[in-house]
Amino acid sequence: MNPHSSEASADINSLAEFLADSELSDLSSVSPVDCIIVCASQVLYGAEKIFETLQSRPHTTKYLVLCGGIGHSTNLLYDSVRSHPRYSTLSDTLHGLPEARVLEHILDAFFDRARITAEGCQILVEDRSTNCGQNAMFSRQILEQAGVVAPTTCIINQDPTMMLRTKASFEKAYQALSSPVSFLSYPGFVPAVQVRQGELIYTSPAATTGLWTPERFLELLLGEVPRLRDDKDGYGPHGRNFISHVDILRSVEMAWSRLSVMFKDHKLR
Template identity: 85%
Template sequence: MNPYSSEASADINSLAEFLADSEVSDLSSVPPVDCIILCASQVLYGAEMIFETLRSRPGITKYLVLCGGIGHSTALLYDSVTQHNRYSALADRIQGLPEARVLENILDEFFDRARITAERCQILVEDRSTNCGQNAMFSRQILEQAGVVAPKTCIISQDPTMMLRTKASFEKTYQNLSSPVCFLGYPGFVPSVQLRQDEWIYTSPAATAGLWTVERFLELILGEVPRLRDGKDGYGPEGRNFISHVDIPPSVEMAWSRLSVMFKHHKLR
C-alpha cells in the first residue's frame, strides 16, 4: 500500500475514531453526571471545552477532578501552554508543576472558578498519577475522600489517542462495586487526516495548540492497539490485567496490521 493514499488515510481515521471512543460529543446537552474526571495531556482542547461548559453550565456535575502528576510527557504539556496564544502568560509559573496543577492554573486564570464552585461543583486535584492506571486509582481515592464512594455516572476526558484505554482503566478500578459506574468517554474531538500533496494534514476543526505532529500521532495510535488486546502481551484481563476487556473489531485490527506493515518500510513525513 502506498503510505500516501486514500486507503491509508481511511485506515488512520478508522483507528483514530476507535481509540477516541467519543461517547459524549456535546457537553452542552449531555445530562448532568456525578463527576467529571479531566486527565491532563498536551492537547488542551478537551480541557478548554470542559472549563467553558462549567462556566456556562456549572450544574453539569457535582465534582470535577483535575488529574495528572509529573510523567514522561509533562514537558509536552508545558510546551503547549507556552505556545498557546492565551495561556502563554502562565509559561514561567507552571514549570515544574504536576499536570493537574497546570490545568488548575489555566482554570483559575482564564475561567470563572468562583462561579463554578458557587453552584456547588467541587474542584478536586489529583496530582500524583503518572499513567492511566494511577489516573483511575488515585482519582477514586480523591473522590472517596470527598464522600463519593460509588458514583453512578462519570465523564472521563483524555487525549483522543488514549481515551479508550483510560476509560478501560477506570472500569477496571471500579469493577468491585455492586452497581457498575457508567463511564462516558469525552476526548474533546476525534482527530482525522487527509492527504494534501503527498502529506497528511489534520482535518479536525479542533486542531489547535498542543496537537501532535502527524508522525507522533501515528506512533501513538499504532502503539495503542497492542496495549488494548486481551492476550498475554496486552493490558487486558488475560494479559497484564491493567484494564477491563476491550473488544477490538476485526476492521480495526486489519487497519492496524496494514498500517504497521506499511510504516516498517516507509519513512513518515
C-alpha cells in the same frame, strides 16, 4: 499500499475514531453527572470545553477532578502551553508543576472558577498519577476522600488517542462495586487526517492547537492497539490485567496491520 494514498488516510482515521471512543460530542445539553475527570495531556481542547461548559452550566457535575502528575509526556503539555495563543503567558509559571496543577492554573487564570464552585461543584486535584492506571486509582482515592464512594455516572476526558484505554482503566478500578459506574468518554474531538504528498494534514475542525507531531500521532495510534488486546501481551484481564476487557473490531485490527507494515519503512513529514 502507498503510504501517501487515500487508503492510508482512511486507515489512520479508522484507528483514531476507534481509540477516541467518542460517546459525548457536545456537553452543552448533557444530563448532570456525579463527576467529571480530566486526565491532563498535551491536547488541551477537551479540558477547555469542559471548563467552558461548567462556567455556563455549573450544575453539570458535583465534582470536577483534575488529574495528572509528572510523567514521560509532561514536557509535551508544557510545550502546548508555551505555544498556545492564550495560555503562553503562564508558561514560565507552570514549568515543573504536575499536569493537574497546570490545568488548575489555566482554569483559575482564564475561566470563572468562582462561578463554577458557587453552585456547588467541588474541584479536586489529583497530582501524583503518571499513567492511565494510576489516573483511575488515584482519582478514585481523591473522590472517596471527598465522600464519593460509589458514583453512578462519570464523564472522562483524555487525549483522544488514549481515551478508550483510559475509560477501560477506570472500569477496572471500579469493577468491584456492586453497582457498576457508567463511564462516558469525552475526548473533546475525534482526530481526522489526510495524507498529502507524504505529509499528514489534520482536518479535524475542532482542535487546532497543541496537536501531536505526525510521528507522535502515528506512534500513539499504533501503540494503543497492542495494549488494548486481551491476550498475554496486552493490558486486558488475560494479560497484564491493567484494564477491563476491550473488544477490538476486526476492521480496526486490519487497519492497524496495514499501517504497521506501511510505516515501518516510510516516514511522514
